[in-house]
Amino acid sequence: MEFFYQIDETNLFSPQVWFILSIFLFLVQHVHSFQFEELKKYIDSHQEEYVETLREWVAVESVSTDVQRRPDLERMMDMTAEKLRDMQGTVELLPDGTTIPLPKVVTAQFGSDPSKHTVCIYGHVDVQPASKEDGWATEPYNLTDINGNLYGRGASDNKAPVLAWIHTVEVYQKLNMELPVNVKFIIEGMEETGSNGLEAMVSAHKDSFFSDVDWIVISDCGWLSRRPALTYGTRGNCYFYAEVRRTRVQVEGPKEDLHSGVHGGTVVEPMTDLIGILGKYYTLISPSGEILIPGIEAAVAPMTDTERETYQSIEFNTEDYRRKIGVDRLMYSSKVDLLAHRWRQPTVSIHGIEGAFSDPGSKTVIPARVVAKFSIRQVPNMDPKEVEKQVKEHLEAAFAKRGTPNKLKVTMVIGAKPWLADPQQPLYEAGKAAVQRVFNVEPNLIREGGTIPIARTFQDVTGKPIIMLPIGGFDDGLHSQNEKMSRYNYIEGTKLFAAFLHEASQIKN
Amino acid sequence: MEFFYQIDETNLFSPQVWFILSIFLFLVQHVHSFQFEELKKYIDSHQEEYVETLREWVAVESVSTDVQRRPDLERMMDMTAEKLRDMQGTVELLPDGTTIPLPKVVTAQFGSDPSKHTVCIYGHVDVQPASKEDGWATEPYNLTDINGNLYGRGASDNKAPVLAWIHTVEVYQKLNMELPVNVKFIIEGMEETGSNGLEAMVSAHKDSFFSDVDWIVISDCGWLSRRPALTYGTRGNCYFYAEVRRTRVQVEGPKEDLHSGVHGGTVVEPMTDLIGILGKYYTLISPSGEILIPGIEAAVAPMTDTERETYQSIEFNTEDYRRKIGVDRLMYSSKVDLLAHRWRQPTVSIHGIEGAFSDPGSKTVIPARVVAKFSIRQVPNMDPKEVEKQVKEHLEAAFAKRGTPNKLKVTMVIGAKPWLADPQQPLYEAGKAAVQRVFNVEPNLIREGGTIPIARTFQDVTGKPIIMLPIGGFDDGLHSQNEKMSRYNYIEGTKLFAAFLHEASQIKN
Incomplete structure (x- = not known):
């Protein structure tokens, strides 16, 4: 008054x-x-140092899908913790929620001012497998700068983004600027295998580590085009092993591969059975992309007119995309259909077969045990538990029809749900403002075809709003040969994160 | 008078x-x-030395199907030549008939008495690939004696038999006994890839090296049961690569594997196309073993009543066989059907897929280029040239039906014909007598499901009678994990060869 x-x-x-x-x-x-x-200037002048740190991180073959690489992965987790500790963060290694010994999750905290918002950054430092023989132009674990692109396994997925976030905090510290928000980190090492155990760990720390967190930020994805983007949804993934073997029990005798000349004609071959059930015209997916496992398509949320209009307005050139991924014809010709089938429709991919002859040359063998690996990307409103049941029933029925003496075992090894957020909420406005500040454009509002299982977990367990703030390029080649992160995205991305912390601090409660 | x-x-x-x-x-x-x-006694008392030499030979990873191993293969050929030279053989390294640099063929001659018969021994010292990870109980290139079985890649196929022949000549020499026949050797290093170039080489030396040869002996196979055997036929083999890739030309841009999340749903996947054409219920082979490529079955020579009766009399226990190879049920239940489908009927085996994910773990990739490898065993009266045409047409038609933008390329990389001899001829009588002398039993007269392409080549080019005199056991696991040669077969086999040289010398012209 x-x-x-x-x-x-x-x-x-x-x-x-x-x-x-x-x-x-x-x-x-x-x-x-x-x-x-000042922040921008500091970041620009330290870019060589940032590239050098990325080089050290890429050099660690932290492949989580191969247990042989577990020591490298553990080393990567230690390096991450060490870096955060050097920056005076409150670092804690939390066991995941499993009983098997998996790499611990690295958490860190910078600032605990109750008057400030708290932003929690999620990232991962494990990578997909890679070897020169797969067709890499450079050594995959030796970061190589070619025309401003930094080639190396894990460069974009997810080591550079994790480092960019760490450097963001470091820049504020080095310039003696107060962090506009409290920053927490949660860095895991099992993302590429489906974040095993992380859900249980998040649940366990829901009321401790996560209690004062306002928002969760994930930068484990990429832009759709050259225009920066904010991501508000991801697909989930159900990954299956379909194993066919000659006998049920492995230990009962010599169940080796057989010479196809000596024995071919006398045995029902597991490989023939496996390819028979996967490949029959109408078993998994039709040539035009329709998934033929009963029940799968029926569960998919119908596409709304609003969605269709949003997709129509997105900056994305289908012809550029076609050329970039190197196909003569895409599955769909319109931008809307194409985006819909990347983001909000399920798909089946057969990744490969373990146990069969896979080297160059011409081995004449009848494999004794073969395991097909395929996955179905999950979208709202699919339920992985239901999908598991549908796939098992479908394959077992196809197998039974063959009347083979071989044995089939279908296992779902990953069952990750999709995630979807509302891009109208204040958190996304902060993201838009940060993009505007650094790049001077409106971001594309996009979804992601790939899976970041933890997004859905964070949403379900903590109930906190989540934003995906990608800095990876549209052509980074995640999971492929010649994965890269451009210097431009790495450095401007660090600036974006610095700006985002400020914009997030301005959000009214 | x-x-x-x-x-x-x-x-x-x-x-x-x-x-x-x-x-x-x-x-x-x-x-x-x-x-x-005396020969027997000498052989028995030198068995440790023979095992030791086999150990040295097995230690050389002379894999011919992998060009990376070419230096090992060359070393193996050199060791073979060296051994024969040490025994004062007239050794010559003959180039094969190809223009590409393949390992030379080792030939040797012991004796050139025109009053004696001349026996030419064929063998090979290259091997199939093997690695511990495939499921070997021992290191595949470290010969390991377990209960009298000598485990190692190439032990039975074909290093021990080649050494047994070499030792046979050596024994006569060491005991200062005159060789009852002139002995020639022709040892190659490309058998496992289909004896590339050997046909041209044999043709080129038809009137020189082969001019004074009376008979050709091949010991590149095994017994059917515990009863020693003589082999009078082998199946041929047509080996195919069916390659599916996203674009026709590899060089036009980055045609890498794609992330199945990021891109799944927008591209027609090569792996789906490949499995689609191979696996469609009626594409290659029915679940009950019928080959469904039009024209294949029609070319097969009908089975005669005599053949049926011969098969009926052979010592072979189907139940033992079923247990040994570890299946719940064989493709056929009767002995005659089973032997017929091992020896005189064609079969299709899908060996594996190159280019897809084949390691343990769960990589989420859409392979850019996948190559299925399958083979069709050839029997009289199939013609590989015809088979090639039939397979190509069949797969291309199935592929065309899919309406996919991907490209298919079907290549026949091996086209080996079957071989069949008359087991009533004097050469086989000599074989029977030798078996009788060493083992005191009548041999099984058998055919071989596998392929020894050179048998047919020798027959067609030189016109000389051929006998297969196997010393490998029925359970040696050729081309499989845990390949072995028993000490018993290795040592008694050497005696069999020594006896055979005598029996062959008794054949009347």
């Missing part, structure tokens, strides 16, 4: 008041702008 | 003449028996 009285006394609409207010607002804005210029 | 007169003078039927003749015959027989006892 007193305050209003005073204002009233000097006249609310007097030019003096307006002048003072304008100066004040200008200063506030100017001070911030100035700070951001 | 004079001679008969003398006999007449002393009375042809007098007891004295009979006594003298008996003494003479006894001595002839006794001298030979004595010689064979």
